[in-house]
Amino acid sequence: MINVNNISKKIGKVQALDNLSFSAEDGMITGLLGPNGAGKTSCLRTIFGLLKPDSGNAEIDGIDVAKQPVAAKAQLGLFPDPFGLYERLTPREYIHYFAKLSGMSSSDAKQATASVLAKLRMDDIADRRTKGFSQGQRMKTALAQAIVHQPTNIILDEPTRGLDVMSTRVLRDLLVELKQQGHCVLFSSHVMQEVAALCDRVIVMANGKVAAIGSPQELCDRTGKDSLEEAFIQLIGTDEGIAA
Secondary structure (H helix, E strand, O other), rough: EEEEEEEEEEEEOOOEEEEEEEOOOOOOEEEEEOOOOOOHHHHHHHHHOOOOEEEEEEOOOOOOOOOOOHHHHHHHHHOOOOOHHHOOOOOOHHHHHHHHHOOOOHHHHHHHHHHHHOOOOOOOOOOOOOOOOOOHHHHHHHHHHHHOOOOOEEEOOOOOOOOOOHHHHHHHHHEEEHHOOOOOOEEEEEEEHHHHHHOOOOEEOOOOEEEEOHHHHHHHHHOOOOHHHHHHHHOOOOOOOEEE
């Protein structure tokens, strides 16, 4: 479970986060939805400990990120850019390397790598170099790296950006599978269809603040709108930055 408690963060002259509070629960997919510049990425970077908040704190499974960063990060998996893979390595080598970086012994890392390759049904590509991989194969490798150390929480920042339709579908299926396994999945997006299709709970952000919280249907009911996009426009008061 991820808790964000009254976090504020100023970057230069911009108030990126402004007393932001919400929670993302285990066994659920929670989406951060907002226009460009709403503070979504700053929020996720603060949760992962890459940004230090000016006030407030983030907790991962009850662990304060600022006070116990190593213990908190052990419970977090961060989905990286799937296009940034080191292409001379095979998925098995790549995932094993990151398993060891997370603190596993060589034997534990080997076992964890084999387990995640099987879980994501990657055995057929496990020992091929990633150079020349399709988008879907890259995406699976990147996700395997994020979950090899068996974190309870998975964070993704606009994960379908740059993916084709089939790769996006594969990723959505994998996220639903992680949810069903009891993981807490938190991702940012400004794509309405993606959020409506995947999320159990939506955190609508604008100007570094929470504008609304609820399921896609609850947000539609609250605003009297038929679609999440229309509800979103009403909740933030603008259509700037919305992607179809």
